[in-house]
Amino acid sequence: MVDTANLALPLLAAAQSQKHVTHNEALLRLDALIQIAVLAMSQNTPPATPNAGDRYVIGTAPSADFSGQAGRIASYDGSSWRFLTPKVGWIIFNGSDGLLYTFDGTNWRTLSDRIAQLQNLTGLGIGTSSDSYNTLSAKLNSALFAARAASEGGSGDIRVTLNKQASSNTASQLYQTGWSGRAETGLSGDDNWHLKVSADGATWREALVANAATGAVRMDVILSGRASQGNAGRFESDFDGTSATAIVLTDISAVASATAINFRKNGGVVGSIKLAASGTSFLTTSDYRLKQNILPLKDGLERVLLLKPSRFAFNAQPDQFVDGFIAHEVAASIPEAVSGEKDAVDDDGNIIPQSVDLGKLVPVLVAAVQALAERVAVLESR
Numbered sequence: 001m002v003d004t005a006n007l008a009l010p011l012l013a014a015a016q017s018q019k020h021v022t023h024n025e026a027l028l029r030l031d032a033l034i035q036i037a038v039l040a041m042s043q044n045t046p047p048a049t050p051n052a053g054d055r056y057v058i059g060t061a062p063s064a065d066f067s068g069q070a071g072r073i074a075s076y077d078g079s080s081w082r083f084l085t086p087k088v089g090w091i092i093f094n095g096s097d098g099l100l101y102t103f104d105g106t107n108w109r110t111l112s113d114r115i116a117q118l119q120n121l122t123g124l125g126i127g128t129s130s131d132s133y134n135t136l137s138a139k140l141n142s143a144l145f146a147a148r149a150a151s152e153g154g155s156g157d158i159r160v161t162l163n164k165q166a167s168s169n170t171a172s173q174l175y176q177t178g179w180s181g182r183a184e185t186g187l188s189g190d191d192n193w194h195l196k197v198s199a200d201g202a203t204w205r206e207a208l209v210a211n212a213a214t215g216a217v218r219m220d221v222i223l224s225g226r227a228s229q230g231n232a233g234r235f236e237s238d239f240d241g242t243s244a245t246a247i248v249l250t251d252i253s254a255v256a257s258a259t260a261i262n263f264r265k266n267g268g269v270v271g272s273i274k275l276a277a278s279g280t281s282f283l284t285t286s287d288y289r290l291k292q293n294i295l296p297l298k299d300g301l302e303r304v305l306l307l308k309p310s311r312f313a314f315n316a317q318p319d320q321f322v323d324g325f326i327a328h329e330v331a332a333s334i335p336e337a338v339s340g341e342k343d344a345v346d347d348d349g350n351i352i353p354q355s356v357d358l359g360k361l362v363p364v365l366v367a368a369v370q371a372l373a374e375r376v377a378v379l380e381s382r
Contacts, residue, residue: 036092038073041101041108052078057092057101057108167191176201251275284359300367306333307361327354336360 042059046066054076058069065081066074073084073092086103091111093100100111123130127139148154164171164187172186172194180201188194195208209218221229224246225238239246251258256276263271271284288294308329313321331338337360344352 036073036090038092038094040096041094043074046074046081050076050081052076057094058083162186249275257281297363297367300364300369301371303333303364304368325356327356330356330361334360334364 036055038055038057041057043056044059044062044066046056046064047054056074058066058072058074060070062068062070069083071086073086075082075084086108088103088105090103091100092103092108101108102111102114103109104114118124123135125137128137130137145158145160147156147158150156162171162173167190170186170188172184172188174181175183181198181204182201183198184194184196184204186194188196191212193210193212194206196204196206198204205220207219207221210216211218220234222235223229224236226236229236237246249260251260258275259272260275260280261273262269269285271282274281274283307325309323310326311321311323312326313319327338327340328342331342331354337357338354339357340352340354342354344354346352
């Protein structure tokens with residue numbers, strides 16, 4: 001009897017008697033081999049009460065009726081077990097785990113293990129379905145991207161690339177809550193790196209921008225030690241003075257004097273804070289080229305006499321007395337030294353305090369001293 005090359009089906013011989021036996025044997029083998037679906041893989045012991053059509057892939061340590069049939073396919077025809085030898089490329093469905101397996105000539109491997117490349121797919125969905133816009137869609141709880149190590153033929157590095165067509169296009173990552181945008185990072189409409197946030201998915205605010213040309217980073221609001229903006233400031237810091245300092249500026253150069261902070265108004269410098277080995281200087285602009293209508297101060301003594309120095313304690317520290325001035329009283333004599341309005345409150349009735357720039361008192365005090373000096377000189381000349 002001669003069998004076919006692939007499925008080993010018996011062929012009828014010329015002038016063969018009882019041809020139906022050979023024909024039926026071929027049909028039984030076809031029934032066992034076509035659309036192979038087994039009940040289990042690596043089955044070493046035959047079931048006690050098999051049903052006609054039951055099929056198994058026999059394991060490496062078979063027993064009873066499976067003895068000596070390791071690795072073969074067992075098919076029950078209703079009265080006895082038939083054993084079929086798999087060939088390279090055969091595919092079966094395993095009902096116990098729902099996976100497809102292929103035979104590599106030695107072992108049965110899941111079909112996913114055999115896939116080395118997927119090219120030019122029009123769509124791919126993992127745990128969900130892709131669509132014409134989201135051609136790659138995944139519905140999962142976590143994802144892992146790990147670098148291929150040098151020992152595995154890789155470099156040990158890993159990089160995820162998002163490439164856009166032109167500068168005016170967008171290459172970004174969008175973060176959503178309930179399918180409504182909350183944050184976006186990337187190149188949004190230009191080549192600068194943006195971090196944008198939104199509370200409702202409709203109104204967006206740029207929290208941070210890194211300039212591609214200069215490396216400069218722009219942040220409109222910076223909060224340190226606090227969760228939300230509380231004072232309408234561009235920089236707000238809450239700190240514990242017993243264990244921390246709000247801001248530290250350190251000049252690491254050897255120059256005699258270094259500018260730590262420059263203050264600018266309308267494009268021009270109006271003041272600065274400078275550091276030196278001997279101390280810190282707080283400077284305000286006073287260049288003559290920035291001034292006009294310069295007149296001598298003649299009423300220094302009279303204005304000083306209007307000042308009312310006081311000794312008092314602040315409400316916040318009732319036991320600590322200090323010397324100073326009351327702002328609205330200073331305003332009567334040197335109004336430019338006072339900021340704010342007397343008795344001002346906000347919409348909630350909170351105090352909007354007045355403040356005094358003591359530096360503005362110095363010119364008046366100097367003028368008063370000069371006036372006294374002139375009077376002393378007159379008295380001494382008599």
